[in-house]
Amino acid sequence: MNRYLAGSVVMSLLLLVYLGFAVVYASILLQDDNLIVNIMGVALLVLPLLGAWGLVAEWRFGAASSRLRALLEEQGLVPDFPRTIGGRALREEASQLFPQFQGEVEAAEEDWKAWFRLGLAYDACGDRRRGRWAIRRAIRLERIYS
Template sequence: MRRGLLPALAVTALLAIYVWAIAGRGVALLNTGEPVGIALGAAVLAIPLLVIWLIWREWSLAAHVQRMADELAASDELPVDDLPRSPGGRIDRAAADEAFALARTKAEAAPEDWRAWYHLAFAYDAAGDRRRARATLRHTAKLHGRAAG
């Protein structure tokens, strides 16, 4: 089993319980028949829909990233975490910045190469910019989808 799968499933299960509870409250408000209750019920039901969409979006990205990782591993191109670390396990910032600059240059030189963007996403992560790493993975997934077909 992949390392992060069990925690992701646990969080998804907790969110499913949350969605069920909130949806129940929304339906109860709709059933009051009162205009305010109906308006609040409709607003409350928007929350579970948003949560379901966000969960689907994240699981879809995770599955796509895994397919890309499997493809890169098969061709021996998967990024390797070989950056120097402190005794506490933190990545050396200067080394991460240097690796990031190299990955960014390669991605800019090949804007349609999903492999270069995949490496850039992991360079962002190593440099500590998780938000840009995730956005870059989304971009990478789009490029990979276009390349596949």
């Protein structure tokens, strides 16, 4: 198990413990006779539901993106960005390579591989939000066309 997966498992377990405490406290509030306290209990139940939904969505994203990355690695298509000693991509060098990946997407907008590689390029350039968006797009395209 790599350190990123181990960290994700630990953080997920901590979140589940927190959500469990929130549900227990909400159930205590719901047993009170005061209407305002009951409303607070219902509101407190919404937070664990949202948290659980977010946790499941992130784990699904992680599993799908790992699966697609493994498929690209089998084909030797994962881009190799220059990295620091600590393993982070060098943003300036990644930015110079970025137009290549953007061009691949423009040439084949329905190719999940191009979108996934673009997502990795965005991430290497420091734009994690757009990187995740592009990888989500790759996941959707792979499900549709594969």
